[in-house]
Amino acid sequence: MKIILALRFTALTIIMLVSQPLVAADRFADVTIKTQQVGENVYMLQGAGGNIGVTSGADGTLIIDDQFAPLAGRIENALKALGGDRPRIVLNTHYHGDHVGGNAEFGRTGVIIAHDNVRARLLSQDQLSDSALPLVTFADSVTIHFNGDELALIHLPQGHTDGDIMVWFKQANVLHMGDQLFNGAFPYIDMRSGGSIDGYISNLRQVIRDMPNDITIIPGHGPLADMTAVAHCLKVIEDTRRIVVDGIEAGKDDAAIAADLSDYTDWAQGFIRMNRWIGIVRADHAQRGALE
Numbered sequence: 001m002k003i004i005l006a007l008r009f010t011a012l013t014i015i016m017l018v019s020q021p022l023v024a025a026d027r028f029a030d031v032t033i034k035t036q037q038v039g040e041n042v043y044m045l046q047g048a049g050g051n052i053g054v055t056s057g058a059d060g061t062l063i064i065d066d067q068f069a070p071l072a073g074r075i076e077n078a079l080k081a082l083g084g085d086r087p088r089i090v091l092n093t094h095y096h097g098d099h100v101g102g103n104a105e106f107g108r109t110g111v112i113i114a115h116d117n118v119r120a121r122l123l124s125q126d127q128l129s130d131s132a133l134p135l136v137t138f139a140d141s142v143t144i145h146f147n148g149d150e151l152a153l154i155h156l157p158q159g160h161t162d163g164d165i166m167v168w169f170k171q172a173n174v175l176h177m178g179d180q181l182f183n184g185a186f187p188y189i190d191m192r193s194g195g196s197i198d199g200y201i202s203n204l205r206q207v208i209r210d211m212p213n214d215i216t217i218i219p220g221h222g223p224l225a226d227m228t229a230v231a232h233c234l235k236v237i238e239d240t241r242r243i244v245v246d247g248i249e250a251g252k253d254d255a256a257i258a259a260d261l262s263d264y265t266d267w268a269q270g271f272i273r274m275n276r277w278i279g280i281v282r283a284d285h286a287q288r289g290a291l292e
């Protein structure tokens with residue numbers, strides 16, 4: 001009996017070991033890259049992972065974020081389909097894997113630019129090839145003059161992570177916000193990497209205060225956005241946070257708090273489900289308590 005069980009266990013283990021890499025490889029098999037024009041010379045590419053911003057013209061091709069490594073070939077094909085080429089410049093809005101996975105490939109021929117903390121966080125990861133690292137880093141802001149436009153790279157501190165930037169195409173009137181905007185969904189806030197809800201909220205307020213009201217916005221995730229969508233996301237974050245904190249202080253468990261959030265189930269359809277959002281607010285609340 002013991003031998004049979006052991007054999008079964010071994011067989012199961014072998015099946016699991018064999019099938020797991022196949023499942024992982026398959027994850028991107030059906031992903032296609034969709035291209036949408038968002039302004040003069042500016043495009044959004046959507047496949048899997050964070051939305052990619054593109055400008056392509058006389059100075060060459062510049063991309064903002066590059067999704068996952070297995071998609072690099074498909075991304076390159078999409079760039080060529082709109083008249084571009086392999087990127088001369090790659091901007092990383094932050095260091096998360098669904099935004100920088102193509103770095104190793106595109107960094108072989110292009111210059112990667114990111115916030116100082118992106119390079120520092122990528123350096124601490126194992127098995128990262130040198131070509132995946134940003135060659136140019138900065139602390140607060142940088143201006144890039146490219147394809148007749150002026151791109152302002154602006155650091156958004158301590159929100160989604162501690163190394164996020166947004167990219168403002170001043171002529172095209174387009175803003176790529178990276179994961180400082182999950183359009184129509186609860187945001188992921190990476191507190192282990194220096195993020196916080198207060199920071200996330202103050203960054204959204206900064207965008208609303210400082211950016212043109214008629215600007216077109218590429219979010220990190222979700223469909224194309226505008227300033228109304230940013231204001232809506234801000235309000236949902238503030239309102240749901242208040243509900244969760246009230247629930248915590250009343251001693252409610254997650255199920256009871258989730259019931260209090262029943263008006264917001266549409267916002268829990270994406271990467272951050274309701275329990276995860278409640279967990280983020282709980283962790284943030286505990287951290288704030290520890291700081292006070």
Ligand SMILES: [Zn+2]
Nearest residue numbers: 094096160179
């Ligand atoms: Zn992210």
